Amino acid sequence: MNSTKPANKYWKHSIWFLLPGFAGFLYYFFWIWNPLPSDEAMIENFNAHRADFVEVVRRYREYDRSADKSHSFWFKEGDTLQLYKRAGIDSIDDTALRPWLPNPYSAQTAKAVDEEIRNAKSFQIFHKYGALRITPARSPRFFSPENTNHYRWNGLVHGSLWKDYYFFPEVPRIENDELLGPIRSDGDYSFRARVFASLNRLPPQWKDFECVYRQIEPQWFIRMCNGH
Numbered sequence: 001m002n003s004t005k006p007a008n009k010y011w012k013h014s015i016w017f018l019l020p021g022f023a024g025f026l027y028y029f030f031w032i033w034n035p036l037p038s039d040e041a042m043i044e045n046f047n048a049h050r051a052d053f054v055e056v057v058r059r060y061r062e063y064d065r066s067a068d069k070s071h072s073f074w075f076k077e078g079d080t081l082q083l084y085k086r087a088g089i090d091s092i093d094d095t096a097l098r099p100w101l102p103n104p105y106s107a108q109t110a111k112a113v114d115e116e117i118r119n120a121k122s123f124q125i126f127h128k129y130g131a132l133r134i135t136p137a138r139s140p141r142f143f144s145p146e147n148t149n150h151y152r153w154n155g156l157v158h159g160s161l162w163k164d165y166y167f168f169p170e171v172p173r174i175e176n177d178e179l180l181g182p183i184r185s186d187g188d189y190s191f192r193a194r195v196f197a198s199l200n201r202l203p204p205q206w207k208d209f210e211c212v213y214r215q216i217e218p219q220w221f222i223r224m225c226n227g228h
Helices: 004-031 039-048 050-062 080-087 107-119 124-129
Strands: 089-094 132-136 152-154 160-167 173-175 178-180 192-194 211-215 220-226
Touching: 039 050, 039 160, 039 220, 050 080, 050 089, 050 124, 050 132, 050 160, 080 089, 107 124, 192 211
Parallel strands: none
Antiparallel strands: 089 132, 132 160, 152 160, 160 220, 173 178, 178 192, 211 220
C-alpha cells in the first residue's frame, strides 16, 4: 500500500495554510518592523541630558565664523567634546534649508529672509537661524534587550534608515499632522513633512528619501529618514 500520497497531500495543504502567515511575516519585516532604536530610548537620553543638548545648540549658533578663521573643528574648542560624549552626540550641523527667523510664517519675514540671503557674504544666517540636525553617537545607551540596533540601518526596501534629533529655532506650525516650514515670498510653505505620534514602526506609504518627525518638545523632534 502506497502511503506517500496522503503524506504529499498533507504537505500540500500545509503549504497553502502557511503561505498567508509567511507573506504576513515578510510584509511586517520589510514594511512595518523598525530596526532602529526606539523613540523612548532617544527621548530618555534627551531628557537626561537636555541641558547639554541646549548648550551644544547655543555654542553652534553663536560660534564666531569669521571669514579669516577656520571653524571646521569648532567643537574641539573648550569642553564641547565633553558635552558631546556626555549627551551621546556624534555631530551637529545646520540643514541649509530656509532659515527660521522670528515670526517665520509672515510675509514680512519671508521678504527679510530673501534680502538676508541675497546680501549674505557667508552662511552665517544658516548657522544662526537654520534648523539643526543632531546625530546620535554610537553608544551602549541605545542598546536594550528589545532593541539591539544602532540608529542607522541598511535594509533592502528603503536602503539606509536613520534617526536623529532635530531642533527648530522657532516653534514650527503643525497642521493636519504635517510640519510646515517657514513661508517663502510667494506665500507657500518652504517644505512639508509628515508628523507621527510614534516612529517605532515604519510609516505607511513611506516615499523614497522622505523624512518623518515626532515632536518631543515644541522645538525639539526626532526625525527618521530613508535613503532609498
